[in-house]
Amino acid sequence: MYIIFLGAPGAGKGTQAVRVAQELKLVHVATGDLLRQVQEQGTELAKEAKAYMDKGMLVPDEITIRMVLSRIAEPDCQVGVILDGFPRNLNQAEVLDKSLAEKDKAIDKVVSIMIAEQELLDRLGGRWICRECQTPYHTVNSPPRVPGKCDRCGGELYQRDDDTVETVKKRLEVYSSETAPLIDYYSQQGKLLEVDGEGSIEEVGQRIVAALQRGR
Ligand code: AMP
Numbered sequence: 001m002y003i004i005f006l007g008a009p010g011a012g013k014g015t016q017a018v019r020v021a022q023e024l025k026l027v028h029v030a031t032g033d034l035l036r037q038v039q040e041q042g043t044e045l046a047k048e049a050k051a052y053m054d055k056g057m058l059v060p061d062e063i064t065i066r067m068v069l070s071r072i073a074e075p076d077c078q079v080g081v082i083l084d085g086f087p088r089n090l091n092q093a094e095v096l097d098k099s100l101a102e103k104d105k106a107i108d109k110v111v112s113i114m115i116a117e118q119e120l121l122d123r124l125g126g127r128w129i130c131r132e133c134q135t136p137y138h139t140v141n142s143p144p145r146v147p148g149k150c151d152r153c154g155g156e157l158y159q160r161d162d163d164t165v166e167t168v169k170k171r172l173e174v175y176s177s178e179t180a181p182l183i184d185y186y187s188q189q190g191k192l193l194e195v196d197g198e199g200s201i202e203e204v205g206q207r208i209v210a211a212l213q214r215g216r
Helices: 013-024 031-040 044-055 061-072 075-079 090-101 117-125 165-179 181-188 201-214
Strands: 002-007 027-030 081-084 109-114 127-130 136-138 192-196
Touching: 002 013, 002 181, 013 027, 013 081, 013 109, 013 201, 027 031, 027 061, 027 075, 031 044, 031 061, 031 081, 044 061, 044 165, 061 081, 061 090, 090 181, 109 181, 109 201, 117 127, 117 165, 165 181, 181 192, 192 201
Parallel strands: 002 081, 002 109, 027 081, 109 192
Antiparallel strands: 127 136
């Protein structure tokens, strides 16, 4: 089973992808996390990717496509995958469809998490993430029990370099121009599930699982 999660930055895509993957026993593959892991290696490729990420722009397709296709071909992913942050433009979507078709596979469903723009800006401003397990927190909506420490693993919380006001605006623009067209692309394939992203993390999670189980 291959499920894609679409949503503007701040829509709760990552948070929900982690939860739903646990519930449905699928592997969570997040391109943003893969790209941030690559940065720890400090290679030239990593530096190139970081320059795009810090500006809120998409990393070139030749980097992300290769990275994702090789990740989902790994043995642990054969149980099924939730793709979080990929595809992010039409070219990525088409290459992904083609590559899966060559193995007689296909995307099953695409969950689009919908949220108002002002809510996105409010959410991104207060976002903190665990350095160890990537669990996201929010200073107002979901603060950690101990400030600066992860509830799950005790790891240190940090703010992403690309969560600054300027970069957030750029990421929202890139989402509207590059990623939002995928909503039509998957709707035409009859795979789109639109889910209201407002409400508590639990409420939205339940809506997503219910939509996936209904299949519409
Ligand atoms: P995310 O953690 O999903 O918000 O991604 C953070 C940043 O990583 C994005 O703003 C992009 O610069 C880059 N990125 C993540 N996924 C992709 C992708 N599929 N294609 C290109 N760039 C990506």
